[in-house]
Amino acid sequence: MNSAIDPNPLHRVYEGLRVLDLSQGIAGPYCAQILGQMGAQVTKVEPFHGDWGRSMGVPRGGFSAIALAFNRGKRSLALDAQTGGGREVLHRLAARADVVVQSFRPGVADRLGVGYAALREINPRLVYASISGFGLSGPYVDRPGTDSVVQALTGLTTANCDGAGLPQRVKPFVGDLSCGVYTANAIGGALFARERGHSGTHIDVSLLATMAALQNSSLIDHVLRRGEPATSVTYPQGIFSTADGYVLVFAMNNAMFAAICRVIGRNDWLTDPRMDTPQHRIQVGDEINQGVAQALRSRPTAYWTNCFRENDILYGEVKDYDQFQEDEQVRHLGLVQTLSQPGLGEVPFVGLPGVRAGAGAAGERVPAVGEDTQAVLHELDYSPADIAALAREGIIQLAAAPAAAAY
Secondary structure: OOOOOOOOHHHHOOOOOEEEEOOOOOHHHHHHHHHHHOOOEEEEEEOOOOOHHHHOOOOEOOEOHHHHHHOOOOEEEEEOOOOHHHHHHHHHHHHHOOEEEEOOOOOHHHHOOOOHHHHHHHOOOOEEEEEEOOOOOOOOOOOOOOHHHHHHHOOHHHHOOOOOOOOOOOOOOHHHHHHHHHHHHHHHHHHHHHHOOOOOEEEEEEHHHHHHHHOHHHHHHHHHHOOOOOOOOOOOEEEEEOOOOEEEEEOOOHHHHHHHHHHHOOHHHHHOHHHOOHHHHHHOHHHHHHHHHHHHOOOOHHHHHHHHHHOOOEEEEOOOHHHHHHOHHHHHHOOEEEEEEOOOEEEEEEOOOOOOOOOOHHHOOOOOOOOOHHHHHHHOOOOHHHHHHHHHOOOEEOOOOOOOOOO
16 A cells, blocks of 8 residues: 555645635534545635624634634635725635635625626636525525524424423534535535536525424424323433532443443343333333432443443443543543634644644634735736726725734
């Protein structure tokens, strides 16, 4: 075997592709970042005040955690898209782009002159992805939609009720993140089709469709139950207190249930006909969980995790983010790495699963708003005088790279 051959070239499979990222928030920026982590050059176009994701939560050192997580390795161009000069810049970018990702409300991109119909005239090979809350047509087309809103509408918050029956939102941004992944996947398929001779295409992915797809098995179960109350798929299952923390335990099958019985000293359950199959155990699930809870409270987490590991039982010690970063398996796989972010110093980041860990990490810092405006316009054949005029007229914003001092 030739040792020079990269066994996992996915970090550069999109090398040479140009992505125009017109999106804001999470879903669109994450989609574009995925393409960038696989080798594409991503140019992020944002208003002078920046993508609204930059101000979500508590910004530190000029950056929010959202901005840091979903805009690594991009170039930032700041312009006023509502001006004729700004529209001309966008059209020049689209003419050179392979992919456009946008998350405007339906109709806004068309009004700005950057909808699919307009850009297709400029670049027929363009793969154009629209991300929205509820799709591009229908009774909800003008309704604002976010991850939380669509979780509520699709039944996810109801399915995730707390002990008091109050619907709860699932964290962290499961719909936005999945929408970004689904869109990146669809873009990959469209690019493959283009290589086979097809023209460009318009991809429509909504948070509503994403959240529905994520819950397909739950929806099927709901229909098949025909009004019967929802139950767990097996027992014991859940998060249980130990003498010094918490541990998750899950009995997937009869063998695992038997192993749990032996570990916690409940051999009587092994001969109890009410517990001889997963289906029977569902009927007495509360009793089983209570028995497991009583046993696990007697000893520390480390004792139980050793027992579970030795007996091939599904378990997971409950950790916080500090403990997660120090986990031996996490460290072995190199899942959490760091990037040097001007204004903040060292910031942790997790790479793209399936793509070689650390690929492109050196260039994955997040740009300041408009940091690359001048460089991008120069590539588009704008002269220094042209660029100065655009800045003077308030069409673009030039910004220096942020200071390197740690936050």
